[in-house]
Amino acid sequence: MRWKTNIPNILTLFRLCLVPLFIVVFHSEEGMHWFAAFIFVLASLTDVADGYIARKLNIITRWGQLMDPLADKCMQLAVIVSLFIAGQLPFWYLMLLVVKEVMMIVGSAFLYSKKTYVKAHFAGKMNTVILFLIMTLLLLVPDMPDALINILIGFSAALTLLAAVSYLYLYFVQDKQFKQYTPDRKGE
Numbered sequence: 285m286r287w288k289t290n291i292p293n294i295l296t297l298f299r300l301c302l303v304p305l306f307i308v309v310f311h312s313e314e315g316m317h318w319f320a321a322f323i324f325v326l327a328s329l330t331d332v333a334d335g336y337i338a339r340k341l342n343i344i345t346r347w348g349q350l351m352d353p354l355a356d357k358c359m360q361l362a363v364i365v366s367l368f369i370a371g372q373l374p375f376w377y378l379m380l381l382v383v384k385e386v387m388m389i390v391g392s393a394f395l396y397s398k399k400t401y402v403k404a405h406f407a408g409k410m411n412t413v414i415l416f417l418i419m420t421l422l423l424l425v426p427d428m429p430d431a432l433i434n435i436l437i438g439f440s441a442a443l444t445l446l447a448a449v450s451y452l453y454l455y456f457v458q459d460k461q462f463k464q465y466t467p468d469r470k471g472e
Contacts, residue, residue, distance in 0.1 A: 291343075292334035292335070295330045297355075303362050306362050307366060328359075353388070353389075357385045361385050373422070377440075407450040411443045414443050421436070
């Protein structure tokens, strides 16, 4: 199927276009957080829709496999950094999520170049859902009490680390995929 008629890819491209719109709206006038939250939720819904449509209609493309998670990461980074700039997130949490997202982008690009695709699993999906809920709450309730923010981001941080360890274990230990990308010590 041609790219121009591929609805999931069009939704992914639309989601990428929502990233700068989110940034502009979030950092514009006060009181626009509701509209920024709407943009974020819309982007998240298009993520669910494009994945469902691609699987249901069997129109999965390599472009979509690379760009779909990239669009997600770009939106998540835009929201995370914006919330930090607004003083709603501590620096350590920002760094944890930025490092995680950048590692996922770089790792995905590396695996894509090796024609390898790592499927999402339960811990990763739960982490995404929890992160989505927390970011949405912070967008909708910018003056949330610090104690509640700390509980939410602490839970999210623990889930983020659990998901990272789960992916590393599943990919490098259980499936022993890492051996494909490391130099053979015998030949050195």
